[in-house]
Amino acid sequence: MATTSTALTVTPAASRARRPRGALAQSARAFARDRQAMVGLLIIAIIGGAALAAPLVSPWDPLTSAAVERLSPIGTPGHLLGTDEQGRDILSRLIWGGRASLLVGILPTVTAGLIALGLGLLAGYLGGGLDHVIMRALDVFFAFPLVLLAIAIVGVIGPGMDNQMFALTVVLVPYSTRVVRTATLSVKPLEFVEAARALGASGGRLIGRHLLPNVLPPLLVYTSTLVGMMIVASAGLSFLGLGVQPPTPDWGVMVGNGRLVLYRAAHVATIPGVVIVVAALAFNFVGDGLREALDPRARR
Amino acid sequence: MIVYVLQRLLGLVPVLFGITVVIFLTMKLIPGDVARALLGPMATDQSLAQLRHALGLDQAIHVQYAKWLWRALHGDLGLSPIVHKPVVDLLLPKFGNTLILAGASFALAVLGGVAVGVLAASRQQTVVDRAAMGASLVIGNMPPFWLGLVLIVFFAINLRWLPSLGMYSSRGAGGFSDLLAHLIMPTIATAAAPAAIIARMTRASVLEILGQDYIKVARSKGLSERAVLGLHALRVAWPPILTISGLQLGYLLGGAVFTEEVFGWPGLGRQLVSSVLARDVQAVQGAALFIALSFVMVNLVVDLLNLYLDPRSRPA
Numbered sequence: 001m002a003t004t005s006t007a008l009t010v011t012p013a014a015s016r017a018r019r020p021r022g023a024l025a026q027s028a029r030a031f032a033r034d035r036q037a038m039v040g041l042l043i044i045a046i047i048g049g050a051a052l053a054a055p056l057v058s059p060w061d062p063l064t065s066a067a068v069e070r071l072s073p074i075g076t077p078g079h080l081l082g083t084d085e086q087g088r089d090i091l092s093r094l095i096w097g098g099r100a101s102l103l104v105g106i107l108p109t110v111t112a113g114l115i116a117l118g119l120g121l122l123a124g125y126l127g128g129g130l131d132h133v134i135m136r137a138l139d140v141f142f143a144f145p146l147v148l149l150a151i152a153i154v155g156v157i158g159p160g161m162d163n164q165m166f167a168l169t170v171v172l173v174p175y176s177t178r179v180v181r182t183a184t185l186s187v188k189p190l191e192f193v194e195a196a197r198a199l200g201a202s203g204g205r206l207i208g209r210h211l212l213p214n215v216l217p218p219l220l221v222y223t224s225t226l227v228g229m230m231i232v233a234s235a236g237l238s239f240l241g242l243g244v245q246p247p248t249p250d251w252g253v254m255v256g257n258g259r260l261v262l263y264r265a266a267h268v269a270t271i272p273g274v275v276i277v278v279a280a281l282a283f284n285f286v287g288d289g290l291r292e293a294l295d296p297r298a299r300r
Numbered sequence: 301m302i303v304y305v306l307q308r309l310l311g312l313v314p315v316l317f318g319i320t321v322v323i324f325l326t327m328k329l330i331p332g333d334v335a336r337a338l339l340g341p342m343a344t345d346q347s348l349a350q351l352r353h354a355l356g357l358d359q360a361i362h363v364q365y366a367k368w369l370w371r372a373l374h375g376d377l378g379l380s381p382i383v384h385k386p387v388v389d390l391l392l393p394k395f396g397n398t399l400i401l402a403g404a405s406f407a408l409a410v411l412g413g414v415a416v417g418v419l420a421a422s423r424q425q426t427v428v429d430r431a432a433m434g435a436s437l438v439i440g441n442m443p444p445f446w447l448g449l450v451l452i453v454f455f456a457i458n459l460r461w462l463p464s465l466g467m468y469s470s471r472g473a474g475g476f477s478d479l480l481a482h483l484i485m486p487t488i489a490t491a492a493a494p495a496a497i498i499a500r501m502t503r504a505s506v507l508e509i510l511g512q513d514y515i516k517v518a519r520s521k522g523l524s525e526r527a528v529l530g531l532h533a534l535r536v537a538w539p540p541i542l543t544i545s546g547l548q549l550g551y552l553l554g555g556a557v558f559t560e561e562v563f564g565w566p567g568l569g570r571q572l573v574s575s576v577l578a579r580d581v582q583a584v585q586g587a588a589l590f591i592a593l594s595f596v597m598v599n600l601v602v603d604l605l606n607l608y609l610d611p612r613s614r615p616a
Contacts, residue, residue: 136314136318137318139314139315139318140315140318140319140321140322143315143318143319143592143595143596144319144588144591144592144595145549145550145551145553145554145591145595146550146551146554147554147555147557148553148554148557148569148572148588148591149588151557151572151573151576152326152572152576152584152587152588153326154576155572155575155576155579155581155584156326156327156329156581156584158579159576159577228441232441232442232443233554235443236443236444236445236557236558239443239445239558240445240557240558240561240573241577242573242576242577252443255443255445255446255449258449259449259562262449262452262453262457263457266449266453266457269446269449270446270449270450270453273442273443273446273447273449273450276443276446277438277441277442277443277446280441281437281438281441284437284441
C-alpha cells in the first residue's frame with residue numbers, strides 16, 4: 001500500500017521535472033514559426049533599437065528648433081518626415097520619443113504584473129479571508145474605467161511622467177491580479193500540486209516550484225497584450241498634457257503639439273500617431289504569438 | 301432569478317461603499333493644507349484654526365467621511381473653487397452631453413461590430429473575412445485622439461463636409477440636424493476601437509456556433525444561409541457578444557475623454573481633464589464619483605440583460 005501511494009505521487013512529480021524544458025522548447029519553436037509574431041518582434045526591435053541608439057541614428061537633435069524651417073512638409077531635403085511647429089526634425093523626435101513612449105507603455109505593465117504575481121498567488125493559494133479582502137478591494141477599482149481612473153489619479157498627484165507611470169501601474173494591478181488568481185485557482189487542485197503537498201513540500205516551495213511556472217505563461221501573454229494597449233493609453237495621457245511634459249520628445253506629446261497646427265500642416269500630428277499604431281500592433285502580434293505558443297489549445 | 305437579482309444588487313453595496321471611501325481618501329491624500337490654501341500665507345494660527353473648525357477639518361477622519369457622504373447622497377458635492385459653482389451644477393449638463401456621445405458611440409460600435417463580425421464569419425477564409433479582420437486589428441489599436449484628428453483632416457479641413465468643434469454651430473439655427481452633424485465624427489472616433497473588438501469577438505462566437513451539429517442539420521435540411529445565420533447561429537452566439545459589448549463600455553467611456561477633448565465636445569471627460577489641469581480637486585472628485593456610479597450601473601444593466609436574454613446564464 002505504501003509503495004503504490006509513493007509510486008502514484010512520485011510519478012507525476014518526476015515527469016514534471018522533465019516536461020517543462022521540452023514544453024518550453026516546443027513553445028519557442030511554435031513562436032518562431034509564427035510569421036505574424038516574428039514581424040511584430042522585428043518592428044519592436046527596430047523601434048526599440050532606434051530609441052536606444054538614438055544618439056547614433058537620429059539625424060538631428062530632437063530639441064533644436066530652427067525658426068526658418070518651421071512646418072516643412074514630408075520629403076524636405078534633410079528632413080525626411082518634415083519639421084514641426086518649432087522647426088524641429090520630426091524623424092529625430094520620433095526616434096528619441098520612442099524612449100519615453102515605450103518606457104511609459106512597458107514599465108507600468110511589467111511592474112503591475114510583478115505586483116499582481118504576488119497578490120494573485122497569495123489570494124489564490126491562501127484563499128479564505130485574505131483572498132476575500134484582496135479581491136473585494138480590487139473590485140472597487142473595476143468600478144472605474146481604466147483610462148479615466150488613471151486620469152483621476154494623475155489629477156490627485158499632479159501631471160508628469162513619473163506620476164503617469166505610477167497611475168498606470170495602479171490601474172493595471174487589479175486586472176493582472178485577476179489573471180494570476182484565476183490561473184492559481186485552476187492549478188491548485190491539480191494532482192501534481194496535491195502530490196507535492198502530500199510529500200511535505202512547504203508553502204513557499206509549492207508556490208515557487210509548482211504554482212509559479214504554471215501561472216507565469218498566462219500572465220506573460222496577458223502582459224504582452226496589455227503593453228500595446230498601454231502604449232496607446234499612455235500616449236493619450238501625454239497628449240492631454242497629463243503625462244510626459246514638453247519639450248521631452250514623446251509620441252503622444254507630438255500628436256498633442258501637432259494638433260495646434262493641424263490646419264496648416266496635418267503631418268505634424270498624424271505621423272507620430274502612425275508610429276503609435278504600428279508599435280501597438282507589433283506588441284499585439286507578439287502577444288498573440290505568445291498566446292498560441294504557450295497555450296496548446298489555441299494553436300492553429 | 302429574483303434571488304439572483306437581489307444578490308447582485310446587494311453585492312453592489314460594498315462596491316459603492318468602497319468607491320466613496322477611495323474617492324474620499326484620495327482627496328485627503330493631496331498634499332497641502334486646505335485652510336492655508338484658502339486664507340493665504342499671511343493667515344494667523346487663530347484664523348486657521350477657526351476655518352478648520354468651520355470646515356470640519358479638525359474632526360476625526362471617519363466623521364468627515366460620514367458628513368461628506370451624507371452631503372453627497374443629498375446631491376451636494378461641494379463648491380468648485382475654480383469656477384465658483386456647485387460641482388453638481390457644473391457636472392450635470394456635461395454628464396448629459398457625454399451620455400449623448402457615449403450612447404451614439406455604443407450603438408454604432410455594437411451595430412457596426414456585430415455586422416462586420418457576422419459578415420466575416422459567414423465568409424470565413426475569404427478576402428472579405430481577411431480584409432475585415434485585418435482592418436479591425438489596425439483600427440482596434442488606433443488611439444481615439446489620433447483617429448479624431450485624422451477624421452478632422454479629411455472631413456473638416458480637406459472636404460469641408462463636417463464641423464470639427466463643439467456640439468452646435470455658433471451661427472445658424474442649431475437644432476437636431478446641427479447636433480447630428482457635430483456628432484458624426486466624435487461618434488466614429490469613439491466607437492472605432494470598441495467596434496473592432498466586438499467584430500472580432502462576434503466572428504469567433506459565430507464561427508464556434510457554425511461548427512455545431514444542429515447547424516449542419518439546419519443546412520442539410522435546405523435552409524438558406526441567411527436563415528441559418530439569423531435564426532439559428534446568432535440567437536445562440538449573441539450572449540457572449542453582449543457581454544463583450546458591455547465590457548467595451550468602460551473602454552468607450554475612456555476613449556470619449558480623448559474625443560471630447562479633440563472635438564471640443566462639452567462632456568464630463570473634457571471637464572475632468574480641465575479640472576485636473578486646473579487642480580480643481582472638488583470637481584475631479586465629483587467627476588470621478590459620477591463616472592464610477594454610472595459605470596457600475598451600466599455593468600449592472602448589462603448583467604441583468606444578459607440574465608434575461610440567456611437562460612443558460614441563470615443560476616439553477
